[in-house]
Amino acid sequence: xFEKLKSRKPKVTFQNFLCRVPAxxxxxxxxxxxxxxxxxxxxxxxxDQIFIGAGAGLSAAAGLTYSGERFQRNFAEFIDxxxxxxxxxxxxxxxxxxEARWGYWSKHVYVNRIALPALPLYRQLKEIVKDxxxxxxxxxxxxxxxxxxxxxxxxFAAQGDYGRIQCxxxxxxxxxxxxxxxxxxxxxxKDCLIPSHMVPKCPVCGGPMAMNLRCxxxxxxxxxxxxxxxxxxxxxxxxxxxxxVLLELGIxxxxxxxxxxxFEKLARENKNMTLIRLNLNEAVxxxxxxxxxxxxNADMKQSVYDLLHALDQ
Numbered sequence: 001x002f003e004k005l006k007s008r009k010p011k012v013t014f015q016n017f018l019c020r021v022p023a024x025x026x027x028x029x030x031x032x033x034x035x036x037x038x039x040x041x042x043x044x045x046x047x048d049q050i051f052i053g054a055g056a057g058l059s060a061a062a063g064l065t066y067s068g069e070r071f072q073r074n075f076a077e078f079i080d081x082x083x084x085x086x087x088x089x090x091x092x093x094x095x096x097x098x099e100a101r102w103g104y105w106s107k108h109v110y111v112n113r114i115a116l117p118a119l120p121l122y123r124q125l126k127e128i129v130k131d132x133x134x135x136x137x138x139x140x141x142x143x144x145x146x147x148x149x150x151x152x153x154x155x156f157a158a159q160g161d162y163g164r165i166q167c168x169x170x171x172x173x174x175x176x177x178x179x180x181x182x183x184x185x186x187x188x189x190k191d192c193l194i195p196s197h198m199v200p201k202c203p204v205c206g207g208p209m210a211m212n213l214r215c216x217x218x219x220x221x222x223x224x225x226x227x228x229x230x231x232x233x234x235x236x237x238x239x240x241x242x243x244x245v246l247l248e249l250g251i252x253x254x255x256x257x258x259x260x261x262x263f264e265k266l267a268r269e270n271k272n273m274t275l276i277r278l279n280l281n282e283a284v285x286x287x288x289x290x291x292x293x294x295x296x297n298a299d300m301k302q303s304v305y306d307l308l309h310a311l312d313q
Contacts, residue, residue, distance in 0.1 A: 025286045025287050025288050026284040026285065026286060026287070027284060027285065027286075027287045027295075028283065028284055028295065028297055029283075029285065029293075029294070029295050029297075031294075033296070033298060036294050036295075036296050037296070037303065037306045037307055037310050038310055039291075039294055040276045040294050040296065040307055040310075041307055041310035041311050043245050043274045043276065043294070044128065044129075044132075044245055044247075044276075044307075044311060045311065046243055047132060047243045047244060047245040047274075048132075048133065048241075048242030048243045048244065049132060049133035049134060049135075049235075049238060049239055049242065049243075049244050049245075050128075050129045050132045050133070050134045050244070050245045050247055051134070051135055051137070051235065051236075051239050051244060051245070051246050051247065051263075051266075052125070052129065052134060052135065052136045052137070052138075052247045052248075052249065053136075053137050053138070053246065053247070053248045053249070053251060053259035053260070053262075053263050054136060054137075054138040054139070054140060054145070054248075054249045054250060054251070054259070055138070055139045055140065055249070055250045055251040055252065055254075055255070055259060056139065056140060056250060056252075056254070057249065057250020057251065057252060057279055057280070057282075057300065058121070058122075058125075058140065058249040058250035058300065059119075059140050059142055059144060059250070060250065061121060061250060061280075061299065061300035061301045061304075062119040062120070062121035062122060062144070062301070063119055063121075064112060064116065064119065064142060064144070066086050066087035066088050067085070067086035067087070067088075071086055071087055074107070074111050075087070075090070075107065077191070077192055078090065078104060078107070078192055081191075081192050082192075087108060087112070090104060090108070091105075091108070091211075091213075092215075097193075098199045098208060099193040099194050099195070099196055099199060100192060100193055102185060102194050102198070102199055102200070103185070103189050103192045103193045103194045104192065105182075105211060106182050106185035106186045106189055106194060107186060107189065108162070109162045109163070109178065109182045109186075109211075110182055110183065110186040112142050112162060113141075113142055113143050113161075113162035113163055113179075113182075114163075114179060114182060114183060114186075116142075116144075116147075117147060118144060118147035118148040118149070119144060119148075121300070121301055121304055122144045122145065122147070122148035123148050124304050124305060124308050125148070125249070125304060126148045126149060126150060127308055128247075128304070128307060128308050128311060129247075133238070134150075134154060135154050135155075135156070135231070135232065135235040136150055136154055136155045136156065137156050137158065137232060137258075137259055138155065138156070138157050138158070138159075138259075139157075139158060139159045139251075139255055139258050139259065140157065140159075141157065141159055141160050141161050141162050141213055142162060143157075143161055143162065143163055145157075152228075153231060154231075155228065156228040156229060156231065156232040157228070158214070158225075158229075158258060159213060159214040159255075159258075160211070160212040160213040160214055160219065161212060162178075162211065162213075163177060163178060163179050164176065164177065164178060164211075164212035165178045165181075165200060165209045165210065165211055165212055166209065166210060166211075166212045166219075166220040166222075167202040167204060167205060167207060167209060167210070167218075167220070168202070168207060168208045168209060168210040168218065169202075169205065169207055169218055170217075170218035170219065170220050171202060171204055171205045171207070172202075172204045172205075172220075173220055173221070173222055173223070174220065174222055174223075175212045175220055175222045175224075175225075176209075178200075181198075181200065184198065185198055236266070239266065239270070239273065240270055240272070241272070242272065243272055243274075244270070244272055244273045244274070245273070245274050245276055246263045246266060246267060246273055246274065246275045246276065247276050247278075248260065248263050248275065248276065248277045248278065248279070249278050249279070249300060249304075250278070250279060250300060251263075251277075251279065252279065252282045253282065263275055263277075264286055264289075267286075267289055267292060267293065268286070268288070268289065271292070273292065274292045274293070274294070275289060275292065275293045275294070276294045276296070277293070277294065277295045277296065278296045278298075278300050278303050278304065279295075279296075279297070279300070280297065280298060280299055280300060281297065282297075283295035283296055283297035283298075
């Protein structure tokens with residue numbers, strides 16, 4: 001799906017933003033934690049722009065977890081009825097009816113998108129970058145960057161948003177705001193089901209609707225998505241001039257081709273860029289980048305807090 005960047009300065013798009021790094025080049029750095037925080041703070045202080053790449057690990061560190069106590073507390077009736085084990089796999093459950101499917105999604109969206117304010121970790125991250133030119137590329141669909149006032153013009157949520165729905169078949173290139181609908185569904189739900197009259201239908205083909213989340217080739221990339229992609233591409237080009245920090249947060253190896261590998265590609269090809277990777281247990285970085293890679297293998301909630309305070313000193 002992803003194409004190698006051509007040598008003639010091609011337009012940067014979501015599809016050609018990738019990297020190749022041999023596995024033998026990855027290392028866990030042995031630099032003491034405090035030194036890593038100070039080095040990261042120094043790189044950010046001297047940066048002309050900061051390119052944030054964020055994944056599920058960031059929201060999990062912020063408290064938006066999809067399993068364990070939070071899942072059990074919020075989804076007890078679904079666990080009892082369907083035997084669900086976590087929110088991620090629940091999204092792929094073979095529901096017996098549209099009333100059941102939207103019964104689940106109304107709860108999921110309400111709990112993870114509607115009910116939550118901007119979480120403290122996201123607000124701290126905004127404090128870190130507020131005085132810099134910045135842009136966010138995220139695989140998260142929980143709207144936290146928007147809630148934390150990063151600004152929609154600075155965000156590309158490439159995998160969709162819980163606040164949008166689309167035709168399940170993707171019959172037309174448009175998505176629809178679902179927030180008020182989900183609130184009503186959540187309030188009306190009984191025994192894990194919503195009333196039949198609340199089941200959404202595609203306004204074009206009359207078929208079923210689905211969440212606007214990338215899971216197959218029916219994902220709708222609407223006009224708003226493409227506008228964000230253009231801004232993303234422009235920022236990538238901007239990052240090739242001046243000092244740039246690639247600040248990667250919570251990106252593992254589930255979908256590394258969207259942020260993790262592309263960030264490594266940028267760092268390898270542009271000597272003006274420093275990669276700062278925050279990720280508990282997966283903060284390996286390319287050894288070949290030398291001092292231009294900082295892999296902080298620690299609890300992200302703590303490391304973002306420490307980084308913010310190091311910048312304040």
